[in-house]
Amino acid sequence: MASIRIGLVGVGKIVRDQHQPVIAANSDFELVATASPHSSLPGIASFRTLGELLSQGPEVDAVAVTSVSAVRDDIAREALAAGKAVFLEKRPCTTLSALDDLVATARSGKLALFASWHSRFAMQVEAARVWLARHPPERLEIEWREDVRCWHSSEDWIWERGGPGVFDPSVNAFSLLTHIAPTRIFLNEAELFVPANRQTPIAATLDMADHAGMPVTATLDWRAEDSQTWEIRARTQDGLLRLFDGGARLEIAGQALPDTEVGGKYFEYTGLYRRFAELVHARVLDVDERPLRLAADAFLIGRRTPVDPFPG
Amino acid sequence: MASIRIGLVGVGKIVRDQHQPVIAANSDFELVATASPHSSLPGIASFRTLGELLSQGPEVDAVAVTSVSAVRDDIAREALAAGKAVFLEKRPCTTLSALDDLVATARSGKLALFASWHSRFAMQVEAARVWLARHPPERLEIEWREDVRCWHSSEDWIWERGGPGVFDPSVNAFSLLTHIAPTRIFLNEAELFVPANRQTPIAATLDMADHAGMPVTATLDWRAEDSQTWEIRARTQDGLLRLFDGGARLEIAGQALPDTEVGGKYFEYTGLYRRFAELVHARVLDVDERPLRLAADAFLIGRRTPVDPFPG
Numbered sequence: 257m258a259s260i261r262i263g264l265v266g267v268g269k270i271v272r273d274q275h276q277p278v279i280a281a282n283s284d285f286e287l288v289a290t291a292s293p294h295s296s297l298p299g300i301a302s303f304r305t306l307g308e309l310l311s312q313g314p315e316v317d318a319v320a321v322t323s324v325s326a327v328r329d330d331i332a333r334e335a336l337a338a339g340k341a342v343f344l345e346k347r348p349c350t351t352l353s354a355l356d357d358l359v360a361t362a363r364s365g366k367l368a369l370f371a372s373w374h375s376r377f378a379m380q381v382e383a384a385r386v387w388l389a390r391h392p393p394e395r396l397e398i399e400w401r402e403d404v405r406c407w408h409s410s411e412d413w414i415w416e417r418g419g420p421g422v423f424d425p426s427v428n429a430f431s432l433l434t435h436i437a438p439t440r441i442f443l444n445e446a447e448l449f450v451p452a453n454r455q456t457p458i459a460a461t462l463d464m465a466d467h468a469g470m471p472v473t474a475t476l477d478w479r480a481e482d483s484q485t486w487e488i489r490a491r492t493q494d495g496l497l498r499l500f501d502g503g504a505r506l507e508i509a510g511q512a513l514p515d516t517e518v519g520g521k522y523f524e525y526t527g528l529y530r531r532f533a534e535l536v537h538a539r540v541l542d543v544d545e546r547p548l549r550l551a552a553d554a555f556l557i558g559r560r561t562p563v564d565p566f567p568g
Numbered sequence: 569m570a571s572i573r574i575g576l577v578g579v580g581k582i583v584r585d586q587h588q589p590v591i592a593a594n595s596d597f598e599l600v601a602t603a604s605p606h607s608s609l610p611g612i613a614s615f616r617t618l619g620e621l622l623s624q625g626p627e628v629d630a631v632a633v634t635s636v637s638a639v640r641d642d643i644a645r646e647a648l649a650a651g652k653a654v655f656l657e658k659r660p661c662t663t664l665s666a667l668d669d670l671v672a673t674a675r676s677g678k679l680a681l682f683a684s685w686h687s688r689f690a691m692q693v694e695a696a697r698v699w700l701a702r703h704p705p706e707r708l709e710i711e712w713r714e715d716v717r718c719w720h721s722s723e724d725w726i727w728e729r730g731g732p733g734v735f736d737p738s739v740n741a742f743s744l745l746t747h748i749a750p751t752r753i754f755l756n757e758a759e760l761f762v763p764a765n766r767q768t769p770i771a772a773t774l775d776m777a778d779h780a781g782m783p784v785t786a787t788l789d790w791r792a793e794d795s796q797t798w799e800i801r802a803r804t805q806d807g808l809l810r811l812f813d814g815g816a817r818l819e820i821a822g823q824a825l826p827d828t829e830v831g832g833k834y835f836e837y838t839g840l841y842r843r844f845a846e847l848v849h850a851r852v853l854d855v856d857e858r859p860l861r862l863a864a865d866a867f868l869i870g871r872r873t874p875v876d877p878f879p880g
Binding site for chain 2 (some may be wrong): 278333350351353354357358360361401440441442443455467546549550551552555556557559560
């Protein structure tokens with residue numbers, strides 16, 4: 257089968273660190289062009305915008321949208337309108353209505369569309385999902401604490417309109433939760449802690465449940481100065497499951513599971529591009545809106561509590 | 569066909585004004601019981617809760633959930649779990665994740681579920697929808713202005729966590745917009761005007777568009793002291809369409825359309841219960857989440873601007 261000619265829209269650190277080496281190592285794909293106003297990759301045809309790539313560049317079959325999230329909706333729409341398969345970095349869209357529009361457009365054009373929740377392809381996620389399917393949890397807890405000054409220094413967009421605040425990293429937790437939980441989860445209450453000088457929360461707590469009333473809680477905090485924690489705990493009758501380091505490590509009833517490393521340091525993106533190749537060949541969609549919907553629900557019903565201004 | 573034995577959960581003004589007389593006039597239904605902690609209807613078996621109605625009351629086939637919206641999610645879930653068809657007043661749920669859960673539960677149980685956007689059954693809505701399908705709009709404008717002191721005096725819940733603020737009436741506008749617009753609409757920007765002493769907005773402006781870039785705007789305001797406006801305008805090449813009084817009146821290119829009154833003062837609810845009967849007999853769903861999703865998107869990406877405190 258002919259390889260999939262792919263263009264990258266947005267050329268930042270994650271493209272150099274992950275997308276480019278993973279595409280190079282996957283015989284399903286051939287990276288033929290990039291589009292970015294400021295950046296390019298050595299040896300790859302570069303254009304300033306997707307529009308220029310499409311009109312002047314080499315033919316592409318697919319586009320991976322890795323630009324900053326505020327412009328991703330429009331770029332994905334433009335790519336689908338041009339009949340291209342689309343790979344979207346997480347969060348796939350700014351809004352649920354935009355995502356719904358992309359889904360409808362891709363369906364009607366029989367185009368592949370992939371909302372790539374990268375955390376789901378972390379090393380131990382599948383093992384956790386399979387184990388929980390057999391050992392129903394009695395309680396689920398998300399603890400997602402990191403230092404925003406370390407991970408998002410000088411990124412003001414994250415605090416502004418449309419910026420998700422602490423829900424930017426936390427949507428990774430939601431993508432894991434909705435994937436490994438054996439039942440549907442919905443939000444009952446949320447509290448959003450918003451710095452007095454910002455639009456979006458620096459921390460949040462969520463009370464969720466499934467249909468049977470199983471409690472699911474989330475503690476999200478961007479003010480963690482020492483240890484950084486990306487952990488989901490499931491309490492079951494057969495012991496505690498801990499999925500931590502964002503899905504890279506797993507412990508069940510005190511026993512650490514051995515690494516199942518296949519893709520080395522490219523583990524997540526290797527899996528993502530394998531999945532995207534399947535979607536392109538089958539011309540189908542893999543779009544799960546649930547992680548974004550949980551965040552939207554928290555903004556919809558969450559009580560806002562002002563906290564100390566965040567210096568910026 | 570045997571009539572549908574129905575119970576009403578929540579007995580307030582809208583039940584006395586609309587649900588009860590409309591059910592009485594519809595031979596598809598028989599009102600057999602109510603559940604409410606404080607109220608009842610003369611001559612109808614009454615219980616304090618849905619649980620008591622289900623365990624001690626007469627058999628029911630369907631439940632209409634007309635209680636205050638904060639408890640509607642749980643009541644609908646309980647009714648579906650008991651195998652009953654469910655009619656939900658608008659807003660169908662507090663959150664999108666709760667609505668998704670109800671939909672999945674109803675589907676798996678082959679139960680009828682109706683998210684009853686009552687404005688869609690207003691007198692001139694169908695005429696507006698049909699006309700716009702033939703005369704594509706170049707611009708759509710929502711103007712929804714009312715005096716909250718007139719319509720929601722002493723209703724503090726509307727300002728609190730999970731309360732929608734001005735989006736409570738405006739979701740009616742969104743239910744009309746998404747129904748009569750011939751294309752899919754998504755949100756680009758929103759500004760939410762929040763009283764300094766409240767959690768939820770007293771006014772909002774929304775910038776939306778369809779896939780082709782047609783502008784769609786909404787001006788929502790709860791501070792209108794004189795004239796009350798519930799209007800959608802569509803600018804087309806064949807003139808201006810004005811759907812106003814919340815869907816009850818229609819003007820196209822300056823010509824008022826004659827009333828098509830069938831159900832008299834019960835017009836909207838007559839149509840709603842006819843539709844619900846169809847759904848119950850066919851055991852299918854009619855749930856459109858788009859109006860609620862637009863509100864959720866506005867809360868998700870809207871910029872919050874503080875305004876004068878609202879006395880309460």
